[in-house]
Amino acid sequence: MHVKKCLWILPLLMIGGCESESDDVIVINNFITEAPIVTTSVEPAPIGQFELQTALETSFFAVEKEINSGEFYYSNSNAFHFDKDGYLVNSFSLPLMVFPVNPDGSSASVSLSTSSSVRIGYSYGSPKATDRVNISINLPQASGELSVNEFDNNDPLTFNNSTSLSVISSLGDVHVLTLYFIHVSADNNTWEFRIALDGNTVQPITEQVLDFDSGGLMDDINDDDLDGFITTGNGLIENINISLNSGASDLSFTLDFTSDVTSYNSNFEVTSLEASGYYQGHIKQFKIESDGLITLSYTNGEDELIGRIALNKFISPYNLQPLDNGLWAETENSGARIAGEAESSNFGSIIPIVHDF
Numbered sequence: 001m002h003v004k005k006c007l008w009i010l011p012l013l014m015i016g017g018c019e020s021e022s023d024d025v026i027v028i029n030n031f032i033t034e035a036p037i038v039t040t041s042v043e044p045a046p047i048g049q050f051e052l053q054t055a056l057e058t059s060f061f062a063v064e065k066e067i068n069s070g071e072f073y074y075s076n077s078n079a080f081h082f083d084k085d086g087y088l089v090n091s092f093s094l095p096l097m098v099f100p101v102n103p104d105g106s107s108a109s110v111s112l113s114t115s116s117s118v119r120i121g122y123s124y125g126s127p128k129a130t131d132r133v134n135i136s137i138n139l140p141q142a143s144g145e146l147s148v149n150e151f152d153n154n155d156p157l158t159f160n161n162s163t164s165l166s167v168i169s170s171l172g173d174v175h176v177l178t179l180y181f182i183h184v185s186a187d188n189n190t191w192e193f194r195i196a197l198d199g200n201t202v203q204p205i206t207e208q209v210l211d212f213d214s215g216g217l218m219d220d221i222n223d224d225d226l227d228g229f230i231t232t233g234n235g236l237i238e239n240i241n242i243s244l245n246s247g248a249s250d251l252s253f254t255l256d257f258t259s260d261v262t263s264y265n266s267n268f269e270v271t272s273l274e275a276s277g278y279y280q281g282h283i284k285q286f287k288i289e290s291d292g293l294i295t296l297s298y299t300n301g302e303d304e305l306i307g308r309i310a311l312n313k314f315i316s317p318y319n320l321q322p323l324d325n326g327l328w329a330e331t332e333n334s335g336a337r338i339a340g341e342a343e344s345s346n347f348g349s350i351i352p353i354v355h356d357f
Contacts, residue, residue, distance in 0.1 A: 049081040050355050052096070052288070052309075056348030058317045060328065061309050063094035067117060072097065073327040074312055074320065074337075088118035092325055095119075098294060098307030099341070105293055107308050112339050115310045120283065120296060127172030128277045131253050133165070135179070136260040136272035141216055145186040153180055153196045160191075161268040167197075168277035169248035177275070179255075181210075189214070189263050190229040197242050197251070205239075207232045212263035235261060278302055288353040292342035311347045312337040 053076065054061065060074035067087075078090045088096045095117035100108040108114075143160045152158045159180040167177045178196045189212040195202050211219040211229040218231055235257035242251040253276075260271060281300030288294050292309035314320060315335030320328035330337060340347045 050353050051079050053077045053351040059348045060312045062097040075326050078326050086120045097310045099310050101305050101308050127280045129170040130167035130275045130277035132276045134256045134274045138269045139263040140268050141263045141265040143183040146182050148182050148184050148192045151194055153201050163270050165273045165275055167275045168279050171248040172280040202242055216262050216264040218261055283357050286355040290349040290352050292350045311342055312339050
């Protein structure tokens, strides 16, 4: 990974030579106080670096003087990185503040008093176990008849067709689930299936029957073709429970054969085979959108909404006190901060960032 490191220098804004980008800026005076030195210790950036900027120079994001201190500095251009503890900080190790967001990405609160620092885990901490497997398949109607009582998953002569997919345990471990299809009645076009996890056959606790009419469509519980066979659960086989020896919870899931499952006089074909759940992933991409929404994308395909950058405006931003490293402090002459969201109420936008890990 190649990272460009840039030093952005934010000049002191002198009233005599500046033009405001906001019509509501009120200049009280043009007195610039002597800039004190921010003495926070510097920590090397172990992961990534990028420049965060607001589109308007009079809109500022906030960094906390110390974690959980509730005291802030402000900036409209600063370099950030993730430190060894996963905090998103600038070069003085001051964390960026964000508003909390709802699952749909909208802000849950727009107040610095409810904001928090950005902290990530480099791995996605909570795997989700598989609880459903969706199957779309064609079972060849002309297949020979076999006895389900002679089924042996290690003997391919005892089943007609098979297919496999990956499923996930509660610990995020990947297991291989295999489905074996056995044509138990050629005259009635009736099939049974058996499953195995990691090569170990799972004994069924209920019938596992797939019955089809003469046209190759799945027969429901009404036994429309009057052959005495019906498809188990109308194709929804629930409460399959498999014990695991890895310390994970039992794998409990539903097999769903309700979508596009046929038995035509054609080849065996799997058109769809999908399992829910996901394993523990690692960060793939960090993204800040123009409205300030921060999203983490992981290698397992999951996205996590982190928060929305907390923006701030001041009645007289040119009377903020300039500090080192492009930071500013609130003063009596600048007026109190007004917090808000990017792309709303004249706060302007954030320059978008996409950072690949």
